[in-house]
Amino acid sequence: MTPDWPGDIHPVAVAFWFEPVTAQTVSPLTRQTLALERDGARWVAEVTVELSGTQAARFGAWLAGCRGPVAAFRVPLWLHEGAAGSLQSMDAYAAAIGVTRFSDGTDFDDGAGFIEGAGQPHITGGVAARLAVAGFAPWTDSVLKTGGAVAVPPGSVHLLVEAGRTDIDGRMIVTVRPKLRTPVGRAPLPTEGLALRMRLAGDDAGRGLTRPPVRTRWTLNLVEDLP
Structure with a gap:
């Protein structure tokens, strides 16, 4: 089992966004567009990591353990540090x-x-x-x-x-x-330390660019692991 994203590895840049699924039809006469939302919306991310020395070696080993998109792991939602409201009870x-x-x-x-x-x-x-x-x-x-x-x-x-x-x-x-994929009942309201289950999007995620003296940069494409 692949462990979650290493807690002491921090990206140098992150693009994190919600990706809807739509179907569009365009009138050939008026160019009016009809767009409909479909199920399957998900989170996607592009994460850039730059490391050297033992940290680079350890992160490369973690990527190898993911086996491309085979293993799922939890990734921090770097966009949010906590609740935007007061949460006054x-x-x-x-x-x-x-x-x-x-x-x-x-x-x-x-x-x-x-x-x-x-x-x-x-x-x-x-x-x-x-x-x-x-x-x-x-x-x-x-x-x-x-x-x-x-x-x-x-x-x-x-x-x-x-x-x-x-x-x-x-x-x-x-x-x-995105919409809830299944109905939920009574539950806690977690707004801190949010994390997503994601996968690497391709087989070449472990391909890093190394610049002397042994400093490696990876650009990883991640997709949400949908149930």
Whole structure:
């Protein structure tokens, strides 16, 4: 079994992007284009690594162990260092406003409703491009932000392309890409240390360019390992 990407090997350049699958038809008369999305969207990456000495030798051996595209391994999502939002929980919000927990933060009932929600951020379910999350502070539009990412299920990463405002119970529906390949139920909401299962795209990935004194550069093309 090939180990994950070596933790102490850092690329000098990375291109990491979401690649949709589309079918297009163009009218021969008007040149109008109809584009339809198909299943099979995936993450792809181009990673440049430059090493010397024992690190270069060890990384070359790791590449050989991958056997081209045969073995899958986890790769850090270098685009994201963590959550783009505050991730403020309902528990933290309730503690901040006091035990009365009125929806406007006051200590008397002036017509505002009670906040019944509680808990920490988590996923309650999801299907296709929609993911339901809960456990956040109520009436807040910054707990998750567009451009963030979540890992669900483990080994798969999804970009948040639309995030809105939580309701009074700290719930929200977010839109993700790529779409979920299978429905998900209640699960944690991982936003830190995200990693993808990927493969080398070709048989010649181990081909590195070496410049004296023994400094080697590899340019690797990676594709997501789809289940």
